[in-house]
Amino acid sequence: MKPLQLIQRALTLVLGTALPLAALQAAPSAPKAWVTGQRIQQADKEPGNWLSHGRTYDEQRYSPLKQVTDGNVKQLGIAWTQKLDWDFGVEATPIVVDGVMYTTGPYSIVYAFDAATGKPLWRFDPEVPRDKGGEGCCSVVNRGVAVWEGKVYVGAFDGRLIALDARHGKKLWSVDTRLDPNKSYTITGAPRVVKGQVLIGNGGAEFGVRGYLTAYDARSGKPSWRFFTVPGDPSKPPENEAMRMALKTWDGNGWVKWGGGGTVWDAMAYDPDLDLLYIGVGNGSPFNYQFRSNGKGDNLFLSSIVALRPSTGEYVWHYQTTPGEMWDYTATQHMILADLQIEGKPRKVLMQAPKNGFFYVLDRTNGQLLSAEKFVPVNWASHIDMKTGRPVLTGAANYLDGQGMKIVMPSFLGGHNWQPMSYHPGTGLVYLPAQETAAGLEPQKEPMFLPIRNVVNIGLDVPSLPEDPAVVKQIAQSWKGKLLAWDPIKQKAAWQVDYPTAWNGGTLATAGNLVFQGTADGRAVAYAADTGKLLWSMPVNSGAMAGPVTYTVKGEQYVAFMVGWGGSFPNITGQLSLGAKVKAEARVVTFKLGGTTTLPPPKMTAAALPPLETVTADAATLQIGRTMFNGLCANCHGLNAVSGGVVPDLRYLTPEKHQIFLGIVYGARTARGMPAFSGLLKPDDVEVLRQYILHRAHALKAELIPAASPPPSP
Ligand code: CA
Numbered sequence: 001m002k003p004l005q006l007i008q009r010a011l012t013l014v015l016g017t018a019l020p021l022a023a024l025q026a027a028p029s030a031p032k033a034w035v036t037g038q039r040i041q042q043a044d045k046e047p048g049n050w051l052s053h054g055r056t057y058d059e060q061r062y063s064p065l066k067q068v069t070d071g072n073v074k075q076l077g078i079a080w081t082q083k084l085d086w087d088f089g090v091e092a093t094p095i096v097v098d099g100v101m102y103t104t105g106p107y108s109i110v111y112a113f114d115a116a117t118g119k120p121l122w123r124f125d126p127e128v129p130r131d132k133g134g135e136g137c138c139s140v141v142n143r144g145v146a147v148w149e150g151k152v153y154v155g156a157f158d159g160r161l162i163a164l165d166a167r168h169g170k171k172l173w174s175v176d177t178r179l180d181p182n183k184s185y186t187i188t189g190a191p192r193v194v195k196g197q198v199l200i201g202n203g204g205a206e207f208g209v210r211g212y213l214t215a216y217d218a219r220s221g222k223p224s225w226r227f228f229t230v231p232g233d234p235s236k237p238p239e240n241e242a243m244r245m246a247l248k249t250w251d252g253n254g255w256v257k258w259g260g261g262g263t264v265w266d267a268m269a270y271d272p273d274l275d276l277l278y279i280g281v282g283n284g285s286p287f288n289y290q291f292r293s294n295g296k297g298d299n300l301f302l303s304s305i306v307a308l309r310p311s312t313g314e315y316v317w318h319y320q321t322t323p324g325e326m327w328d329y330t331a332t333q334h335m336i337l338a339d340l341q342i343e344g345k346p347r348k349v350l351m352q353a354p355k356n357g358f359f360y361v362l363d364r365t366n367g368q369l370l371s372a373e374k375f376v377p378v379n380w381a382s383h384i385d386m387k388t389g390r391p392v393l394t395g396a397a398n399y400l401d402g403q404g405m406k407i408v409m410p411s412f413l414g415g416h417n418w419q420p421m422s423y424h425p426g427t428g429l430v431y432l433p434a435q436e437t438a439a440g441l442e443p444q445k446e447p448m449f450l451p452i453r454n455v456v457n458i459g460l461d462v463p464s465l466p467e468d469p470a471v472v473k474q475i476a477q478s479w480k481g482k483l484l485a486w487d488p489i490k491q492k493a494a495w496q497v498d499y500p501t502a503w504n505g506g507t508l509a510t511a512g513n514l515v516f517q518g519t520a521d522g523r524a525v526a527y528a529a530d531t532g533k534l535l536w537s538m539p540v541n542s543g544a545m546a547g548p549v550t551y552t553v554k555g556e557q558y559v560a561f562m563v564g565w566g567g568s569f570p571n572i573t574g575q576l577s578l579g580a581k582v583k584a585e586a587r588v589v590t591f592k593l594g595g596t597t598t599l600p601p602p603k604m605t606a607a608a609l610p611p612l613e614t615v616t617a618d619a620a621t622l623q624i625g626r627t628m629f630n631g632l633c634a635n636c637h638g639l640n641a642v643s644g645g646v647v648p649d650l651r652y653l654t655p656e657k658h659q660i661f662l663g664i665v666y667g668a669r670t671a672r673g674m675p676a677f678s679g680l681l682k683p684d685d686v687e688v689l690r691q692y693i694l695h696r697a698h699a700l701k702a703e704l705i706p707a708a709s710p711p712p713s714p
Pocket of ligand 1: 137205206282328
């Protein structure tokens with residue numbers, strides 16, 4: 001008798017009925033991807049898995065794995081690599097459950113790989129329309145999935161939250177998370193699952209939306225609650241007590257037209273003991289505080305950390321990092337929960353380094369500020385008053401004082417952006433991917449609201465870069481990237497590493513005394529967690545921004561990097577990124593000790609300019625062309641038509657492309673990601689843009705030709 005027949009006979013004896021043999025053969029040995037809250041809470045019992053976005057609910061991004069250590073990390077080589085579909089920015093943190101990696105790429109495409117070999121298991125494309133990129137600030141990026149009870153959840157760029165069957169990636173349910181389908185609500189963040197509910201926020205604060213977080217039943221997709229972060233129309237009753245409180249901190253009703261902002265586009269954390277869910281809230285919409293709220297009031301809950309009851313969405317406490325926010329100072333940045341000894345007392349803390357440049361340590365039981373210090377140069381506030389918990393403004397960044405443009409530090413890219421930090425309980429240090437940036441902001445006299453979805457409306461003039469390459473080089477040198485090993489108790493760096501450019505990757509700390517990070521210049525690196533000594537570095541072909549993860553399969557430790565340059569920094573300020581010699585490339589690169597796989601050579605941008613026709617527009621027309629370009633095109637193709645290597649650099653357009661330029665602007669390339677501007681631009685406008693691009697191509701040509709050597713002196 002065969003084993004299955006034996007089992008069937010045994011079951012017949014026990015149950016009294018015979019099960020069909022086929023049913024027994026089809027029965028899986030264990031449910032797939034059966035992640036539960038209890039499993040996440042006890043994640044340290046199974047350090048070989050990476051069960052939720054920050055590995056644990058406290059989002060420390062620390063792994064107890066220590067097969068790879070400061071002693072042997074030099075032996076890390078590539079175990080496997082897989083190319084993703086679209087070469088735009090890659091920001092996902094993979095989830096790894098029982099030997100399967102679930103991750104995402106551009107356009108919210110979900111991939112399941114065998115975590116040991118990289119073999120593709122399934123792929124789900126939510127088919128986000130390819131020309132949707134212009135409806136978000138920062139490209140069609142996605143920061144990963146959540147996995148729960150056999151389902152994989154992804155927030156699609158167009159605002160859908162989708163549940164997939166973890167076994168084969170088939171869609172189970174899909175909900176539209178948008179409050180108003182006529183507004184540019186996007187999703188780039190990773191969902192979290194807490195107490196059987198999937199939590200997701202949105203992006204869109206540059207496009208006039210009202211922010212909120214929504215909870216959906218993880219099994220059915222049925223909405224269970226929504227927490228708004230800014231008030232709605234003051235002529236209607238507030239939705240709840242929290243909105244009643246928030247409304248008192250706004251003036252007039254300017255924000256109603258502009259949405260208010262406060263999008264919850266990235267960070268969340270959860271403390272199961274306190275049963276508190278922490279959410280990070282984004283900037284005001286528009287940026288311009290005058291248009292939004294007559295330049296008055298704190299504007300709750302912009303730029304705040306808010307604690308909620310996860311079952312009901314009920315407000316518990318908040319801490320506002322930047323009252324009356326006017327510089328795109330989101331507090332959506334990564335939050336880490338930890339228990340620290342502060343002045344001899346154990347404190348349950350929440351740590352955040354938001355865009356505004358201060359590192360905050362809060363008591364997470366009640367939101368009390370414990371300390372806050374600058375981690376990068378800051379000019380908008382001198383310090384945080386510990387009595388009131390409020391910043392003391394300097395006035396230096398106040399663009400509403402009638403004195404015109406103000407240089408703001410940090411810039412709208414932040415002293416720290418979405419790239420996740422990590423906390424090592426052994427060293428007590430937070431590994432923070434920081435950056436020193438500054439930018440000019442100038443208020444518009446009247447809001448120049450363009451009634452189309454794919455144009456940023458911030459009530460400020462588009463901060464532009466000068467065209468002069470020498471000046472740009474100077475600015476580029478003042479924009480620096482840093483890895484800070486931040487001591488949250490002493491509020492200062494224990495060690496730091498300087499990088500030549502901003503926008504370096506998220507970090508991972510491990511029990512092997514290691515900190516892993518991807519870099520903007522296209523490397524995967526590891527430092528000693530205690531001293532900062534560089535121990536390992538490998539090229540990965542493209543800028544690596546996402547937070548790396550580590551896991552084991554059959555006892556062997558892997559370290560995975562999601563690679564792919566992109567997002568707001570290279571797309572908008574391409575001139576300040578690395579000169580774009582290397583084209584962006586999106587892939588997973590996974591390492592193990594003794595790995596021997598190699599990468600294909602990196603893709604280089606065209607070495608020479610194609611033949612250029614003569615510019616016929618006069619200087620005044622070219623100036624209009626520049627304003628139009630920087631307002632409409634620069635969000636992807638880069639200010640002054642200099643790209644950062646992700647979206648095509650238009651100065652390299654061939655004569656053939658110039659001939660079909662109008663068609664491309666009017667929608668011929670929507671399938672490849674270029675939105676149609678036919679509704680907004682007349683053919684004459686498009687020709688002005690084309691003339692400006694030609695002008696910039698000629699300027700590049702002049703730069704590339706070495707200056708003729710001076711004649712020998714007589
Ligand atoms: Ca923003």
